[in-house]
Amino acid sequence: MSKKIRDYMFYVFVAVFIVATTVISLYAAGYKFNLSWPLKFNRLLIKTGMLIVDSNPSGADINLNGRQETNHSILPWQKENIITAAKIKNILPGEYDLRLELDGYWPFEKKIDIYSNQTTFAEDINLFRSDLPILISSAGNGPLSLSASKKYLYASGGQKIIFLKNETETPVENSASSSAPIDRGQWLTGADSLFLNGQLIAAENGKITDYRQVIGTDTDNWHYDEESSRIYYQNKNSLGFFDINSRASQNILNVNQLIDYYPAGNSIFLITKQDKQILLNQYKSAGGTAEQTIILPAVGNYSFAEKKYNYLEIYDKESRTLYLANPDKLSSGSKKISDVISWQWLDENTIVYNNAWEIRSFDLKTGNISLITRVSEEIKQVIWNKSKNYLIFTTDKALNTLDLGNGTITAIFKMEKILSPILDEKGDSLYFWAKIGQQEGVYQIMLQ
Numbered sequence: 001m002s003k004k005i006r007d008y009m010f011y012v013f014v015a016v017f018i019v020a021t022t023v024i025s026l027y028a029a030g031y032k033f034n035l036s037w038p039l040k041f042n043r044l045l046i047k048t049g050m051l052i053v054d055s056n057p058s059g060a061d062i063n064l065n066g067r068q069e070t071n072h073s074i075l076p077w078q079k080e081n082i083i084t085a086a087k088i089k090n091i092l093p094g095e096y097d098l099r100l101e102l103d104g105y106w107p108f109e110k111k112i113d114i115y116s117n118q119t120t121f122a123e124d125i126n127l128f129r130s131d132l133p134i135l136i137s138s139a140g141n142g143p144l145s146l147s148a149s150k151k152y153l154y155a156s157g158g159q160k161i162i163f164l165k166n167e168t169e170t171p172v173e174n175s176a177s178s179s180a181p182i183d184r185g186q187w188l189t190g191a192d193s194l195f196l197n198g199q200l201i202a203a204e205n206g207k208i209t210d211y212r213q214v215i216g217t218d219t220d221n222w223h224y225d226e227e228s229s230r231i232y233y234q235n236k237n238s239l240g241f242f243d244i245n246s247r248a249s250q251n252i253l254n255v256n257q258l259i260d261y262y263p264a265g266n267s268i269f270l271i272t273k274q275d276k277q278i279l280l281n282q283y284k285s286a287g288g289t290a291e292q293t294i295i296l297p298a299v300g301n302y303s304f305a306e307k308k309y310n311y312l313e314i315y316d317k318e319s320r321t322l323y324l325a326n327p328d329k330l331s332s333g334s335k336k337i338s339d340v341i342s343w344q345w346l347d348e349n350t351i352v353y354n355n356a357w358e359i360r361s362f363d364l365k366t367g368n369i370s371l372i373t374r375v376s377e378e379i380k381q382v383i384w385n386k387s388k389n390y391l392i393f394t395t396d397k398a399l400n401t402l403d404l405g406n407g408t409i410t411a412i413f414k415m416e417k418i419l420s421p422i423l424d425e426k427g428d429s430l431y432f433w434a435k436i437g438q439q440e441g442v443y444q445i446m447l448q
Helices: 003-028 327-332
Strands: 031-033 045-047 049-056 061-064 086-091 094-101 108-114 119-126 134-138 144-146 152-155 160-163 168-171 193-196 199-202 208-210 220-225 230-235 238-243 248-254 258-264 267-274 277-283 290-296 302-308 311-316 321-325 335-337 342-347 350-354 358-363 369-374 379-385 390-395 398-403 409-414 417-423 429-436 439-446
Touching (some): 049 108, 119 398, 134 160, 144 417, 152 439, 238 258, 267 302, 267 327, 290 327, 342 379, 350 379, 379 417, 390 417, 398 417
Parallel strands (some): 049 119
Antiparallel strands (some): 061 094, 094 108, 134 439, 193 199, 220 230, 230 238, 258 267, 267 277, 302 311, 358 369, 417 429
């Protein structure tokens, strides 16, 4: 080989080395050549951005603009898919369609923006399983209620308690008249026992303690107050209680037009109609006068929901209005949320609720209402998975999830009818009543 050729090869190698070193250095510094056509020389070399993405569960393939992201390899025929959790560097700035795919799960899709010299985060993405619902019990249309331990489910439409671990069933006799609305029962917080129309039913063995035999069978509108160990009941126009410890009954008040009541410790709250007014009263002692009173709108269909975060919940079904009253400061009035179909507490200061087409949040401190999402089907119920920070909402015929972290809605399943969704203890499995095809009853579906 002549000296001229050797010199020529030397200069070529030097040039290749300089170019390769420059390209590698620029790449390592986060720059990338933009070779899209037509070429724009002022944008030929661009500072790239980075994407950090993870999912629950992890292991999902990552696609950007329909292209599977892969790790670079010296051998071009050897490619390894990038899966979550991942950090992807040197992405040209712009808008991208991010898609995550994992076998057995619904794909996740979202538009993201990548910026020069910045990191875009797509974290804590919930992926939902694409399993079919499983019928665990045949039952008529009716609300479901879950025990405090979340081990037992009461299917009011089928009048049965279901042990969720092995799906065994215990029949329950509902003593209410056939014309009375279906009672979802009241699960005690301190034991796996269901209080239903004057009967206390042990879920484990079906043992029944029938307080109607002691108090009287002509009573109704029962409440079990665990704080005071009293069973409250209505007998025509009078309100009384039975003390479980002393085994004695006592009449509290004679009320001509009682709409609803709610016992809480040493107090009892009543919604009554008096002189064309609707009043919310608090009584501190049996037979005494009202300690605190507020006036509610004179037209409405009122009922107590429950006491949560030290607020009494009074719901007017007719106007779809939720009133929140502090029992310690009842006379100072109540907070009002209009156009409410169902609601869920996120914390002591925030309520998420839905009207027909929207899901909103209400800040109790400021009174501000924020729109979370709007959908094209009428929303029936919304519940919150606290541990995974997503909402589950149902329409008349569909089950959906809404990830609060990224605002993404996932359609889980469509059916003829669905109601009363309830999460299990871990929050990974959902129970609900539905009609799917020709089968109706209690179904279970795995979400994650």
